[in-house]
Amino acid sequence: MMSNPVEPTKIDDAGSNSNVENPTPAVSAINRRWKREDLLNKGSLFLRGLAFFFSLLSFIIMASNKHGGWKNFDRYSEYRYLLAIAALSVLYTGGQAWRQVLSIWKNNNILEQRISAMLDFFGDQMVAYLLISSTSAAIPLTNNMREGQDNIFTDASASALSMSFFAFLSLALSAMVSGYKLSTQSYI
Amino acid sequence: MMSNPVEPTKIDDAGSNSNVENPTPAVSAINRRWKREDLLNKGSLFLRGLAFFFSLLSFIIMASNKHGGWKNFDRYSEYRYLLAIAALSVLYTGGQAWRQVLSIWKNNNILEQRISAMLDFFGDQMVAYLLISSTSAAIPLTNNMREGQDNIFTDASASALSMSFFAFLSLALSAMVSGYKLSTQSYI
Incomplete structure (x- = not known):
């Protein structure tokens, strides 16, 4: 399915010198574009999956971080904020990854391609801003x-923080990939 | 310059029915594209200028925020971080705005257009992440x-913070415009 539409051109144009790597610039450009789009789609799915995994970890670690007294995460607004954003990121990255899986394996595009590229780009960026x-x-x-003391509460908070940061990194990369994907859409 | 190249087509194709608004889809698409690119260039210059202005304000307010004792900004690592990022943002947005002004008014493109679109996109995003x-x-x-007390030190810190946040907002918008501009570049 990947190379079928270009086969005729290939044969017509470069049948005799088939050892030449790029028969015509247009054909090789289209081939390159398909390969690139495939790679980009899988890459962005991988990055979203990573972001989903890390934000889920961050959410679970922080939500279970209750050890009584001052060692409850919900006494601190910063930790409540982290928990809320981690939950949002779990929902967003999970939904996006699910949509992408459907579109890659079942060829079932819920949204029009251009709209979904826009959504990817703006959504990834916004959730990445919230995570950082x-x-x-x-x-x-x-x-x-942790300057005062190290205990299970501060350790769990620190690991939830690192997971959140990794989720940010994956999503920031994914936003850049989405921007690049957006740039390969032709409008005119 | 904006409509010259399309004049002949207009006359040939739609000479009789000149009251039709869009003579041919291709012509109107090209016209729309030029107008859009012009608007996007000016919009992104405006947003960068705003970001430059706000981060400069943030830098100045924070750097002058020394009132002796515990009221020196440089005793707090958070404020030192804010100052450093504001300085970076001043340099980045100033440089970018300068390059853009050169390219718009003197038509003097220092970098190739595609490279500069990439630089815009990645640079804006990264500086926006650092600012937020x-x-x-x-x-x-x-x-x-400020829960303890309100004085000139905490007020100045708060205003430096808001300036930094406005700089972030302008730069995040500019990153989205850059992404859109990147998407109007044709690669194949």
Whole structure:
């Protein structure tokens, strides 16, 4: 399915010198484009999957971080913010990955391609901004606590923070891939 | 210059029915594209200029925020971080705006168009991530201080924070415009 439509041109144009790697610029450009789009689709699915995994971890670690007294995460607004954004990111990346899986394996596009490219691009960026914001807000609090003492509460907070940061990294990369994918759409 | 190249087609194709608004789809698409690119260029210059202005304000307010004792900004790592990122953002947005002004008014493109579109897109995003990160990191500290007391130090910190946040907003919008501009480049 990937190379069928270009076969005739290939034969007509470059039948005799078939050892030449790129028969015509147009054909090789189309081939390259298909390969690139395939790679980009899988790459962005992988990155979204990673972001989903990391934000789910961050959410679980933070939500279970209750050890009584001052060691409850919900006493600190920074940690509540982190939890809320992690939950949002789980929903967003999960939904997007699910949609992408449907579109790749079942060829079942829920949204029109251009709209979904836009959604990818803006959504990824916004959730990435929220993730880096919540991570940055919680870092000073955790640092201050760990200067005083290290216990299971501060350790769990620190690991939830790192998971959130990894989720941010994956989603920021995914936003850049989405931007590049958007750039390969032709409008005119 | 905007409509010259399409004049002949207009006359040939739609000379009799000149009251029709869009003579041919291709012509109107090209016209629309030119107008859109012009608007996007000016819009992104405006957003970069705003980001430059706000981060410069943030930098100046924070750098002059020294009132002795615990009221020196450089005693707090969050504020030092904010200052450093504001300085970086001033340099980045200033440089980009300068390059854009050269390219619009003197038609003097320092970089190839495709490279500069990429640089815009990735650069804007990264600086926006840094700005939201430094703003978020400094907000809890400022909030905690202002719960205790309001004085010139906490007020100046809060205003530097808001300027930094506005700079982030302008740059995030500019990153989205850059992504859209990237999407109007044709590659194949």
